[in-house]
Amino acid sequence: MSQVVNVAVIGCGIFGAEIALKAKALGLSVKVYEAKDDILSGASMNNQNRLHLGFHYPRDLETGRQSIRGFNAFRQKYAECIQADFSNAYLIANSNSLTPIGPYIDFCRQLGLPFQEISASSLPVKVTGADRGVLCDEVVYDCRILRDLVWQNLRREGVDVALGDRVVKVADAAGRYSVESQKGSRILADVVINASYGDINRLTEQLGFPVSENLYEYTAVPIIRMDIPRIGITIMDGPFMTLLPHGKTGNFLLYNVTQSVVTSGVSKLMDASWQMRETAPFAKVDKRQFFKKMIALCSEYVPALEQAELVGFLEGPRMVLARKEDSDARPSIVNNYNGNYLSVFAGKIDHSIWVADEVGELLKAKFAA
Numbered sequence: 001m002s003q004v005v006n007v008a009v010i011g012c013g014i015f016g017a018e019i020a021l022k023a024k025a026l027g028l029s030v031k032v033y034e035a036k037d038d039i040l041s042g043a044s045m046n047n048q049n050r051l052h053l054g055f056h057y058p059r060d061l062e063t064g065r066q067s068i069r070g071f072n073a074f075r076q077k078y079a080e081c082i083q084a085d086f087s088n089a090y091l092i093a094n095s096n097s098l099t100p101i102g103p104y105i106d107f108c109r110q111l112g113l114p115f116q117e118i119s120a121s122s123l124p125v126k127v128t129g130a131d132r133g134v135l136c137d138e139v140v141y142d143c144r145i146l147r148d149l150v151w152q153n154l155r156r157e158g159v160d161v162a163l164g165d166r167v168v169k170v171a172d173a174a175g176r177y178s179v180e181s182q183k184g185s186r187i188l189a190d191v192v193i194n195a196s197y198g199d200i201n202r203l204t205e206q207l208g209f210p211v212s213e214n215l216y217e218y219t220a221v222p223i224i225r226m227d228i229p230r231i232g233i234t235i236m237d238g239p240f241m242t243l244l245p246h247g248k249t250g251n252f253l254l255y256n257v258t259q260s261v262v263t264s265g266v267s268k269l270m271d272a273s274w275q276m277r278e279t280a281p282f283a284k285v286d287k288r289q290f291f292k293k294m295i296a297l298c299s300e301y302v303p304a305l306e307q308a309e310l311v312g313f314l315e316g317p318r319m320v321l322a323r324k325e326d327s328d329a330r331p332s333i334v335n336n337y338n339g340n341y342l343s344v345f346a347g348k349i350d351h352s353i354w355v356a357d358e359v360g361e362l363l364k365a366k367f368a369a
């Protein structure tokens with residue numbers, strides 16, 4: 001006899017974990033599958049660790065609004081992983097910015113959050129080619145500490161997490177779903193929630209639901225060591241760069257809008273070879289050359305980067321809506337296909353809080369009926 005649960009969650013990044021905790025808090029039985037050997041090992045670990053408030057998306061106010069909805073709750077819930085002790089600056093490139101400084105300041109006012117207009121010369125680290133901008137209250141989170149905190153919550157609530165076990169098939173089973181994993185287990189679930197990020201379309205399409213094309217990017221973010229004050233510098237708005245503290249590690253993360261995207265493409269399904277580092281596109285890249293180019297591009301704005309020492313790389317897939325270059329929108333979307341099968345299109349980390357609330361409301365309505 002197959003195990004029967006109320007809710008099966010596919011993927012244990014921050015979105016899957018938050019949803020599983022919410023379902024458990026509603027008194028439901030929950031089983032989570034994670035393909036990797038640990039939770040939060042996908043995009044939730046391999047990103048720029050910025051807790052957004054919207055300052056990065058001046059061409060899409062909605063991404064900011066969605067971030068504001070989750071920011072404080074995330075910050076409070078996971079306070080121990082938050083690094084807020086640094087100046088966080090967004091500066092507008094003097095040339096070729098898609099949003100010039102005037103409209104950017106107007107946008108910041110529209111966000112309705114505190115910010116301070118600054119000149120780059122007031123920062124403790126020299127910046128060239130971007131003279132004006134703002135300081136804001138965005139923070140970063142430490143991904144490793146976050147993982148520990150999420151584990152504590154999952155264990156305390158007794159959430160059943162199967163690690164290193166990829167879901168390979170979801171199928172209708174007489175009013176429930178059967179969920180089959182790579183290791184050969186099979187359970188029956190009243191509700192399936194697909195939070196597998198870059199792979200959400202694979203199982204959704206297999207079930208016969210329509211899926212849209214997405215933009216898939218394979219990304220690489222150098223972790224660097226530098227002898228400068230802890231600081232965040234983001235050059236806006238276009239193919240520029242970001243330097244941010246790497247959580248509480250004392251290192252920094254460096255991102256360049258063009259160079260950090262190793263390869264990309266618009267399609268319905270992410271290339272399955274991107275699921276594992278050994279077969280992913282970055283495996284074939286000469287890391288030394290890659291880093292050299294990155295430093296050449298980024299030191300144009302932050303000359304001190306010429307002294308940066310490479311510590312390692314964060315890497316992995318990103319999924320964003322296709323054909324949104326005009327707005328660069330990064331929303332989160334809960335797709336409710338039939339009340340029993342849901343998928344989560346993840347935008348920003350702090351969106352996970354209200355996405356889990358929304359999913360919780362749907363579960364409450366379903367299981368109360």
Ligand SMILES: Cc1cc2nc3c(=O)[nH]c(=O)nc-3n(C[C@H](O)[C@H](O)[C@H](O)COP(=O)(O)OP(=O)(O)OC[C@H]3O[C@@H](n4cnc5c(N)ncnc54)[C@H](O)[C@@H]3O)c2cc1C
Pocket residue numbers: 010011012013014015016033034035036039040041042043044045046047048049050051052165166167168195196197198199219220221316317318319346347348349350
């Ligand atoms: C380079 C980069 C920079 C970014 N910077 C930021 C930032 O600074 N701030 C921010 O808020 N957001 C940022 N993002 C976006 C953010 O990382 C994602 O929106 C978020 O991590 C998505 O969380 P998730 O839980 O949906 O996905 P993930 O954390 O990727 O979790 C999905 C999990 O599902 C698992 N999985 C997949 N298929 C299956 C299956 N069939 N069976 C079982 N498990 C499966 C995967 O192994 C994975 O662990 C960035 C993303 C990238 C790539």
